[in-house]
Amino acid sequence: MEFWFKEAQTKDLALEVRVTDILHLQQTPYQKLAVIETVEYGRMLILDGAIQCTERDEFLYHEMITHVPLFVHPNPQRVCVIGGGDGGTVREILKHPSVEEIKHVEIDGAVVEASKKFLPTLSCGLDDPRVEILITDGIKYLENTKGYFDVIIIDSTDPVGPAVGLFSAEFYGYAFKALREDGVICAQTESPFANTKLLLKSWNNMRVHFPHVGVTIGYMPTYPTGFWSYTIGSKKVELKANRQVNLSGKYFTKSVMDKAFDLPPFIKDLLNNGQ
Amino acid sequence: MEFWFKEAQTKDLALEVRVTDILHLQQTPYQKLAVIETVEYGRMLILDGAIQCTERDEFLYHEMITHVPLFVHPNPQRVCVIGGGDGGTVREILKHPSVEEIKHVEIDGAVVEASKKFLPTLSCGLDDPRVEILITDGIKYLENTKGYFDVIIIDSTDPVGPAVGLFSAEFYGYAFKALREDGVICAQTESPFANTKLLLKSWNNMRVHFPHVGVTIGYMPTYPTGFWSYTIGSKKVELKANRQVNLSGKYFTKSVMDKAFDLPPFIKDLLNNGQ
Numbered sequence: 001m002e003f004w005f006k007e008a009q010t011k012d013l014a015l016e017v018r019v020t021d022i023l024h025l026q027q028t029p030y031q032k033l034a035v036i037e038t039v040e041y042g043r044m045l046i047l048d049g050a051i052q053c054t055e056r057d058e059f060l061y062h063e064m065i066t067h068v069p070l071f072v073h074p075n076p077q078r079v080c081v082i083g084g085g086d087g088g089t090v091r092e093i094l095k096h097p098s099v100e101e102i103k104h105v106e107i108d109g110a111v112v113e114a115s116k117k118f119l120p121t122l123s124c125g126l127d128d129p130r131v132e133i134l135i136t137d138g139i140k141y142l143e144n145t146k147g148y149f150d151v152i153i154i155d156s157t158d159p160v161g162p163a164v165g166l167f168s169a170e171f172y173g174y175a176f177k178a179l180r181e182d183g184v185i186c187a188q189t190e191s192p193f194a195n196t197k198l199l200l201k202s203w204n205n206m207r208v209h210f211p212h213v214g215v216t217i218g219y220m221p222t223y224p225t226g227f228w229s230y231t232i233g234s235k236k237v238e239l240k241a242n243r244q245v246n247l248s249g250k251y252f253t254k255s256v257m258d259k260a261f262d263l264p265p266f267i268k269d270l271l272n273n274g275q
Numbered sequence: 276m277e278f279w280f281k282e283a284q285t286k287d288l289a290l291e292v293r294v295t296d297i298l299h300l301q302q303t304p305y306q307k308l309a310v311i312e313t314v315e316y317g318r319m320l321i322l323d324g325a326i327q328c329t330e331r332d333e334f335l336y337h338e339m340i341t342h343v344p345l346f347v348h349p350n351p352q353r354v355c356v357i358g359g360g361d362g363g364t365v366r367e368i369l370k371h372p373s374v375e376e377i378k379h380v381e382i383d384g385a386v387v388e389a390s391k392k393f394l395p396t397l398s399c400g401l402d403d404p405r406v407e408i409l410i411t412d413g414i415k416y417l418e419n420t421k422g423y424f425d426v427i428i429i430d431s432t433d434p435v436g437p438a439v440g441l442f443s444a445e446f447y448g449y450a451f452k453a454l455r456e457d458g459v460i461c462a463q464t465e466s467p468f469a470n471t472k473l474l475l476k477s478w479n480n481m482r483v484h485f486p487h488v489g490v491t492i493g494y495m496p497t498y499p500t501g502f503w504s505y506t507i508g509s510k511k512v513e514l515k516a517n518r519q520v521n522l523s524g525k526y527f528t529k530s531v532m533d534k535a536f537d538l539p540p541f542i543k544d545l546l547n548n549g550q
Contacts, residue, residue: 226501
């Protein structure tokens with residue numbers, strides 16, 4: 001007897017993983033949530049049919065979405081995470097000793113609860129005293145915040161359903177105002193191979209507000225095409241390490257940081273031709 | 276009406292792509308060969324159910340398997356390609372002006388013929404006067420060659436069927452003897468995430484003969500886990516660019532070459548723990 005989970009990654013592409021157990025299934029007010037056990041990738045969190053993270057490869061995503069923007073900032077103290085209810089981004093932020101407080105804004109409390117119960121290697125930092133979890137709409141939260149954060153990380157789901165607004169110029173404008181003067185923003189912006197339109201849209205929308213905008217890429221086996229983009233904006237500081245890179249992960253290193261904004265020609269061309 | 280091709284990438288993982296046409300199907304003396312048209316990746320060559328290359332992402336693989344070893348060599352003149360019947364590796368080698376001759380050793384002539392007919396963007400270099408195509412067994416060919424080549428590239432299929440011997444210590448020994456004194460070898464060695472055993476085995480087997488052995492990695496969307504390893508051995512020269520990197524591809528750049536052997540910690544750990 002065989003059980004498989006199939007994700008329609010695009011309308012023309014699908015990934016299938018063998019499943020050994022379905023640990024949790026829930027219809028939340030926002031989405032369908034599942035936690036399953038897979039042979040290839042360990043435990044996997046799925047929202048509305050899309051793989052969010054797996055125990056085995058999540059470090060590749062969480063190290064890139066966190067450490068690149070946090071080393072662009074010269075002294076990150078207050079960090080906001082929009083989305084990312086699994087806790088992986090918060091876990092990585094906590095590795096930076098300068099960070100004093102993390103506001104973790106997740107619209108769907110069920111994601112946080114499921115992750116605390118089933119994904120302890122991701123959610124392990126959520127009870128840290130520096131972390132405050134706010135179960136609310138990230139767009140409204142940032143609209144009402146002024147000049148408070150050093151870094152904002154948009155760890156959203158795909159640009160369908162509740163996350164659509166998180167890729168808009170209007171939202172990046174709220175984020176700009178919610179940041180202090182050295183502020184840095186980082187958003188996950190999908191696969192540069194499978195969803196080039198979304199990457200271009202986010203990049204152009206971020207440039208409406210931020211004077212410095214760059215893209216970094218990294219491996220991510222369980223996401224469509226196996227690699228992923230992160231778009232980073234800065235209000236003032238240049239897009240490079242603005243303090244000593246004294247942290248090394250399983251993937252992220254000083255060397256990754258040194259080349260973070262040094263894009264391959266095919267992605268440079270994509271951005272330049274899409275202006 | 277929908278048509279899909281499904282590749283069982285491992286026993287627990289599969290990739291599916293939407294198919295618009297089946298251009299060619301053939302049982303060769305060695306394997307089942309198919310060329311199909313897909314929406315996401317353009318034309319795709321499939322051998323025994325495994326995706327070999329697609330028009331859209333092949334540059335990522337062919338630029339890495341070629342330019343990294345060719346820039347490790349101080350002056351590559353004679354290059355041997357074992358496998359790679361689609362022609363993508365030969366196309367990239369021809370971009371190096373120092374190269375005077377390429378012996379292209381492919382066991383299955385049907386792969387070359389199908390590529391010439393259906394994949395012109397890959398096979399475009401196969402008629403170059405510097406290229407000689409030899410339809411024969413690469414293992415026997417190298418066993419009978421002594422001190423001739425500057426670079427040998429093992430552009431093999433997966434380690435099942437006719438390609439098994441291409442990952443053995445015995446074969447790497449033949450390659451060592453077939454190289455001149457500055458000689459460099461490069462072999463595709465599968466996904467460091469899905470097939471760690473094969474990468475370790477190849478790395479250890481190559482070290483039986485070559486004093487300098489390193490691994491480089493790169494993106495490859497249509498291969499299992501979306502990233503791929505290439506194991507490179509050198510008889511004498513250090514594993515770095517040993518001449519000016521004056522060539523830039525769609526992915527490969529001087530910057531990629533500079534960091535080519537600077538592996539992420541999780542792959543370094545894998546190699547160190549598997550010794």
